[in-house]
Amino acid sequence: MVGGLRAEDHGASQRLAGWVHRRRDLGGLVFVDLRDRSGLVQLSFGPAWTEPESLALAHELGHEDVVLVEGTVERRPEGARNQEIATGDVEVRAVRLQRLSDAVTPAIPVYQSAGEPLPAEELRLQHRVLDLRREELQRNLILRHKLVIAARNYFDGLGFLEVETPMLTKATPEGARDYLVPSRVHKGEFYALPQSPQLYKQTLMISGFDRYFQIARCFRDEDLRADRQPEFTQIDVEASFVEPDDILGWMEGLVVALSQVAGLEAVRPFPRISWADSMERYGSDRPDLRFSLEISDWTKATADVDFGIIRSQVAAGGRVRGLRLPGGARLSRKEIESIEAEAKAAGALGLLWAKRTAEGLSGTLGKFISGTQADALGLGAGDLVVAAAGADKVTSPALAAARMAAAKVLGLTPEREHAWLWVTEFPVFVEEDGVLVAAHHPFVMPHKDDVHLLESNPLAVRGTAYDLVYNGTEFGSGSIRIHLPDLQRRALRVLGLKDEEIDTKFGFLLGALAAGAPPHGGIALGLDRIVQRFTGSGSLRDVIAFPKTTAARALFEGAPTQAGSAELEALGLEVTVGRKRGS
RNA sequence: GGGGCUGUAGCUCAGCUGGUUAGAGUGCCGGUCUGUCACACCGGAGGUCGCGAGUUCGAGUCUCGUCAGCCCCGCCA
Numbered sequence: 302m303v304g305g306l307r308a309e310d311h312g313a314s315q316r317l318a319g320w321v322h323r324r325r326d327l328g329g330l331v332f333v334d335l336r337d338r339s340g341l342v343q344l345s346f347g348p349a350w351t352e353p354e355s356l357a358l359a360h361e362l363g364h365e366d367v368v369l370v371e372g373t374v375e376r377r378p379e380g381a382r383n384q385e386i387a388t389g390d391v392e393v394r395a396v397r398l399q400r401l402s403d404a405v406t407p408a409i410p411v412y413q414s415a416g417e418p419l420p421a422e423e424l425r426l427q428h429r430v431l432d433l434r435r436e437e438l439q440r441n442l443i444l445r446h447k448l449v450i451a452a453r454n455y456f457d458g459l460g461f462l463e464v465e466t467p468m469l470t471k472a473t474p475e476g477a478r479d480y481l482v483p484s485r486v487h488k489g490e491f492y493a494l495p496q497s498p499q500l501y502k503q504t505l506m507i508s509g510f511d512r513y514f515q516i517a518r519c520f521r522d523e524d525l526r527a528d529r530q531p532e533f534t535q536i537d538v539e540a541s542f543v544e545p546d547d548i549l550g551w552m553e554g555l556v557v558a559l560s561q562v563a564g565l566e567a568v569r570p571f572p573r574i575s576w577a578d579s580m581e582r583y584g585s586d587r588p589d590l591r592f593s594l595e596i597s598d599w600t601k602a603t604a605d606v607d608f609g610i611i612r613s614q615v616a617a618g619g620r621v622r623g624l625r626l627p628g629g630a631r632l633s634r635k636e637i638e639s640i641e642a643e644a645k646a647a648g649a650l651g652l653l654w655a656k657r658t659a660e661g662l663s664g665t666l667g668k669f670i671s672g673t674q675a676d677a678l679g680l681g682a683g684d685l686v687v688a689a690a691g692a693d694k695v696t697s698p699a700l701a702a703a704r705m706a707a708a709k710v711l712g713l714t715p716e717r718e719h720a721w722l723w724v725t726e727f728p729v730f731v732e733e734d735g736v737l738v739a740a741h742h743p744f745v746m747p748h749k750d751d752v753h754l755l756e757s758n759p760l761a762v763r764g765t766a767y768d769l770v771y772n773g774t775e776f777g778s779g780s781i782r783i784h785l786p787d788l789q790r791r792a793l794r795v796l797g798l799k800d801e802e803i804d805t806k807f808g809f810l811l812g813a814l815a816a817g818a819p820p821h822g823g824i825a826l827g828l829d830r831i832v833q834r835f836t837g838s839g840s841l842r843d844v845i846a847f848p849k850t851t852a853a854r855a856l857f858e859g860a861p862t863q864a865g866s867a868e869l870e871a872l873g874l875e876v877t878v879g880r881k882r883g884s
Numbered sequence: 885g886g887g888g889c890u891g892u893a894g895c896u897c898a899g900c901u902g903g904u905u906a907g908a909g910u911g912c913c914g915g916u917c918u919g920u921c922a923c924a925c926c927g928g929a930g931g932u933c934g935c936g937a938g939u940u941c942g943a944g945u946c947u948c949g950u951c952a953g954c955c956c957c958g959c960c961a
Binding site for chain 1: 885890891894895896897910911912916917918919920921922923924952953954955956957958959960961
């Protein structure tokens with residue numbers, strides 16, 4: 302490896318192989334930066350120490366040629382050292398040079414000079430073989446590897462077993478769209494690629510593998526984002542005879558181990574907040590606790606404020622909630638409106654605000670309130686409040702957006718760099734367009750105090766579900782699962798499933814549960830997202846070796862492709878749309 | 885499914901209210917050069933202006949469509 306050579310290696314004979322990163326040909330002398338994944342080292346070629354044929358070859362080397370070199374490590378002459386690179390005190394004086402591979406001129410540069418912009422991402426994905434040679438991507442994938450190894454060792458140390466589960470599996474009736482794989486043997490039937498190993502890991506619990514984990518690939522056929530890929534990797538965990546505390550404790554230990562690998566800080570225990578509390582105080586189920594700004598309920602404090610919007614929203618059953626921003630009075634109207642714009646983008650009709658300065662009260666809300674009423678909001682001189690009136694469903698996301706926007710506009714410094722958090726007691730069910738759906742998935746064990754509400758008031762049923770949140774990003778979620786077949790059937794009925802449907806779709810699960818199931822639960826963490834945040838990458842694509850585009854295409858190898866008619870026939874398939882583009 | 889941005893030399897970009905021969909830097913090719921490290925200097929080649937229609941005397945530039953990439957909403961834990 303070339304990147305580790307130092308002044309102490311002076312005089313050592315070396316045989317090095319790598320890629321030609323850069324060549325500086327001075328006519329008599331030739332310098333070549335040799336690269337491998339450990340870094341760079343300068344090779345020097347000169348008539349005094351290099352064999353003539355090798356010297357001639359050195360003049361001809363091009364970018365990305367693969368070479369093998371024999372020579373001696375030498376301290377560089379005074380004034381010829383390079384502080385910029387780790388091996389800058391030495392060079393390898395090449396005696397013999399062999400070209401192992403003559404590379405064509407790279408379509409996109411591997412070498413980048415300082416401040417040079419990256420090629421278009423389309424080209425980077427197309428020429429992934431070259432892009433992956435860049436130090437940044439190599440560093441990301443190396444860290445990813447180290448995190449995976451650390452996770453495996455961590456779980457192994459706790460007696461967890463890694464068990465592989467199928468990739469060709471059964472379509473799941475709800476959740477994301479499945480990727481389907483046609484069966485040749487059973488024409489007209491399809492496997493699905495797993496959205497997660499959820500049901501398999503529960504089955505493993507029932508089979509007695511009481512501590513399981515897997516670095517599991519998952520597939521979801523939904524539209525993509527910068528932080529979403531159609532195939533992604535989860536650190537998947539499940540254990541039997543556990544309470545949430547057990548899972549949370551183990552996972553905190555894992556996060557500490559992973560953070561150590563990445564050189565970041567994670568302090569246990571992580572704070573915990575219930576979902577209801579989180580929505581109340583931060584308007585979000587994944588609050589960024591690097592900032593402590595909290596939402597207040599001002600419904601009472603504004604009860605005698607004569608302001609149409611407030612009165613009508615409260616009369617309709619809504620509340621007045623808002624954020625107190627100390628020192629916020631210095632914000633301009635434009636800056637305040639930028640906060641409002643974020644709240645509107647999150648679904649609010651508008652944001653009310655009041656500013657208090659030496660001159661008095663001002664703002665859309667400020668105009669309507671007295672000094673006493675301002676005091677009731679905690680609005681002191683120099684402060685600003687922003688508020689939203691209406692149903693929590695609308696105001697919570699709006700205030701969550703306003704909270705982050707305000708932190709940015711005010712230039713608040715984070716109170717901590719790494720804000721780890723557990724959000725617990727997620728509801729089991731939520732209402733979507735008037736229909737009851739599972740908030741997480743339909744296997745979440747209801748809170749024991751709420752089981753009796755299952756049929757009478759399902760929306761009030763708290764679940765034993767928890768999310769791990771890091772700096773406002775959800776890193777993973779899990780729950781204690783239902784291990785009683787009767788209870789599982791009740792939960793599925795609440796979702797509107799008929800008994801026959803339950804038996805066809807979930808019969809294998811209910812059957813397994815009936816075989817004597819231990820209480821069990823687990824969690825899954827998004828590995829890609831963890832690596833993305835730990836490396837500070839802007840996109841998931843920079844922490845995956847061969848990612849897909851936002852249209853789910855693989856540009857390097859060119860997937861997906863059309864199937865030939867013989868293949869289709871063998872599968873018993875006929876394609877009726879989209880036959881085009883011979884390419 | 886919807887909205888926005890982008891597409892000009894291998895790469896990164898410039899190209900004005902439409903105007904006749906489309907530029908720069910870098911890379912590439914050739915040459916000079918013994919301490920460079922963004923080596924320097926001299927010379928050269930290199931263009932389907934994403935693609936297709938349309939408007940116009942004339943389109944890289946305007947209009948419509950389409951393809952691709954990226955960002956966002958819907959969707960997705």
